[in-house]
Amino acid sequence: MRVVVDYDLCESNAVCMGIAPEIFEVRDDDFLYVLDETPPESARAKVEEAVQRCPKQAISIAED
């Protein structure tokens, strides 16, 4: 599982950070940083929740 963020869509609502702070971090520059692009399978439910809850639909999961 690879976490993909479309930074053209992302507007740093930080919802993903609220769900999975170990993977998503919005910093003081107001930009989103993905801390772990290939999180373990155990984090899948959280990442999927972040995908669903992102107000801009900017997050997706790639399987490769």
Place this chain on the structure above:
Amino acid sequence: MDNSHTTVVVGASLAGMHAARTLRTEGHPGPIVVLDADPRTPYDKPPLSKQVLSQGWEPEKLTLPAATEDLGLDLRLGVRATGLDLGTRTVAVQALDGPGEVGFDSLVIATGAAARRLPGTDDIDGVHVVRSLDDALALRAALEASPSRVVVIGAGFIGAEVAASCRTLGLEVTMVEALPMPLERVLGSEMGAVCAALHVEHGVDLRLDTGVESFETIPSDDGRRRVTGVALTDGTTVAAEVVVVGIGVALNTSWLEGSGLTLDDGVVCDETLLAAPGVVAAGDIARYPSTRFGGLLRVEHWEHAIQGGEAAARRLLADARGEAPVPFDPVPWFWSDQYDRKIQLAGRPAPTDEVRVVHGSTDEFRFVALYGRDGALSAVLGMNRPRHVIQLRGLVEEGATFDEALERAASL
């Protein structure tokens, strides 16, 4: 639930589509029929007052993911629910090809709300609301004609976002607000003043404590009229070819009248969003008892609609499995984008709460403020501080004291 169990979802916006998605992905094998009066492919609404108006976003970009996912939904668009019979378990509908009815075993009510209009404006061209995709596209077309001025009536979040979009397009804007301070019933007058200042800073002619006296019009086609200006209660008249009315919403509950459901500022549900056996409600229309905040709560926020749709679906699934239903009581949260500022609010502030700015400065429109009530943290407000808001939102969820929250905020 067996394969013949049919669930009807009325309303294909955020709450309805997430309810349908959750039903399907979490074990509803039978037919899921989703109805909506709006003929458009189900879409996301936040961009309607922003990206659609000022950034040229086209309708396809707004399509809700659940509308294109392979969920096997029976999506019937352009079909308006007109009545509900809980005895025969049928929804009366009006489709383009005439009336009909749709039977159900379980029902999800998610018809949301419509924009309130000012009385006496139905025959006036140039007076807009922003609620549906077609509303937004009509307003965009009017803005593309380069009006000399836009009057926005109501400085709530929709009005404020439309005003910001219009200024971004370089249009002159007058925003009229009946209250002495915008958003004061939500944020209190101190933070309302900050929101007001943001618009003044961006060149909006803001008229507070002012109402609409009448519309000035000229005759238009088909016996209609066209707006040319707005006479205000401050005695002035503002010339404008485009007027946008953002004065709140009216809930789409008329089809439920006489059904036996309790209608009182929404569909009154229990703490699991159940309104009657096998009938749940979600989104703007659902009013439910909140242990967290006390009393009945009805919330019109984006993520709340998703959470409500999911919770309503799980309520039905729990019934079918004989499991105990889980109460629905999240901390409401929303955001509003205006100019290059992002306003975020988590919790339920009251106008009389104590407000403390704990980060940044309101003069720079970049800050975090905490709201305290009876010693408890009631809400977190941020402007261009998403990280702080999301982190402090957890404290509202935990029921932290105001002092604990102040201490924690200082360490972020």
